[in-house]
Amino acid sequence: MQGLLIFSLLLGAVLGKEDFVGHQVLRISVADEAQVQKVTELEDLEHLQLDFWRGPAQPGSPVDVRVPFPSLQAVKVFLETHGIEYTIMIEDVQSLLDEEEEQMFAFQARAASTDTFNYATYHTLDEIYGFMDMLVAEHPQLVSKLQIGKTYEGRPIYVLKFSTGGNNRPAIWIDTGIHSREWVTQASGIWFAKKITQDYGQNPAFTAILDKMDIFLEIVTNPDGFAFTHSKNRLWRKTRSITAGSSCVGVDPNRNWDAGFGKAGASSNPCSETYHGKFANSETEVKSIVDFVKSHGNIKAFISIHSYSQLLLYPYGYTTDPAKDQAELDELAKSAVTALASLYGTKFKYGSIIKAIYRASGGTIDWTYNQGIKYSYTFELRDTGRYGFLLPASQIVPTAQETWLALQTIMDHTLKHPY
């Protein structure tokens, strides 16, 4: 109730330019009928300009009244003379209003820099795109933004490039948010971007990586889906492409790659969450990455990030045949999850996709691995099902922090094992 009254006061102050400097709100305790009477008399004194928030009713019910500064002394003397008890609920109405106004606008205001950006909350697509621009502006020597394509609905698809020079250096690719409902991944992507700019030049092991290799980070890999999770359906997974001949929308971007496309482990039903699409790379969100990877030609590690179930996975998902480099991938996965667990004790399992999670065809890292990108991994971040996709925002930063340790392990290994 008080909040509503404050708000209307604020509105009045803003619109009517009223001033409440020095005004106080008193809470009057009326002990008996006589006192109730006396306070009612006060109400009739118009020149006092009293504003009763909670009027006199009966003994025992508190009376709340806003008293303008000029009337304060008179009212207090009146109450004290008649032995009526009161306390000062609000010392200065104007300063309370000022504080609240600040808070209200601060809440809506954009972060002015990546230092004031709130990493511990989930953001909209606009906010994330705004963040990217700020990061580039703050670190123009290190970070640049590339547009690799457009979504089905026409949104730009951006990738951040972190580079300390060279020409087409061997590179590491990280993507988050390919499945739009996996919000902790995009949120972690933002954190990784900031972390890179903080650690370069500060952390020797990481600096060594970035001195020799480039990092490409696609934070919102499925922008249409992501916008849809904000506007209509928080649990939307796929793209938003329209399928001719069906009333169902969207293709699973992690079944649309050209690796075992259409085989068991994806659905041919457009209404299914794992619908593979009419043909491989039918989705522009996927095709854009394919084109980028092929034209770059020098990507050495490819990491695609999902949630949930706390797993680190390597190829294959579409076949039980082991990957040629299975032993090394397995060993590296083990180190990576050990590093991850070292921070908060979060346990990850690891293995090939088909063994550790389920058969899945047309998946991202099966394709990248077949392209010759040896260190191809998929993460499934927190949690293991308690909150699932709806992971509390308070877990964003811890999740990003621990995952970063695993990523560093993989990047470090990639640096030290050129091929």
Added chain:
Amino acid sequence: INSKKECQVDLEFTTEHYNPEEGEERLGKCSAQVFFKNEKPRPTINVTCMRFMEKSKRQQEDYLLYKHMKQLKDPLDVISIPDSHGHIDPSLRPIWDLAFLGSSYVMWEKTTQFLHYYMAQLSSVKQWKTDEDAIDFDYTVLLHEFSTQEIIPCRIHLVWHPSKPLKVKYHCQGPQAPEEASGIEGSAAAPTMGLTNY
């Protein structure tokens, strides 16, 4: 065990007191065998727990929780617990927990060695009646099935009184055909769960 026809999963887990008190020992230890046959749902479950609460104490605690729930503000205008940001208002927590209890029965009825479910969200409350002798709770949840990644809306109607077995009726939407079933927990096959040991 013939792995084509049968599948056994052995589990060990800990339980926690629903409303832990200062200084009280928090964790109970349990082990369970979950037995799937012929790829069918409704696995047989054998659970043994150490340091399980004494029955009379359990009943007492259930009753306290029941009384607390009866006093909760009517959650009819509530949608989405947790919200998009994963937040659950502490005052609404017991409602989510009770919704989870009903959902766990539905999920047990659907779980096979290949189909694994999670309760993604309590999406709406249709009815929350506490004026009679039991809590009459009619709600919808979104279940997440892991291998297909599908989100399945289910309408659940549960009736809970601490001294009686939980009654659950439900109807889930399916991509193929809608399923319909009802059940009463507390039969010999399925252990009755006191909320305090949930």
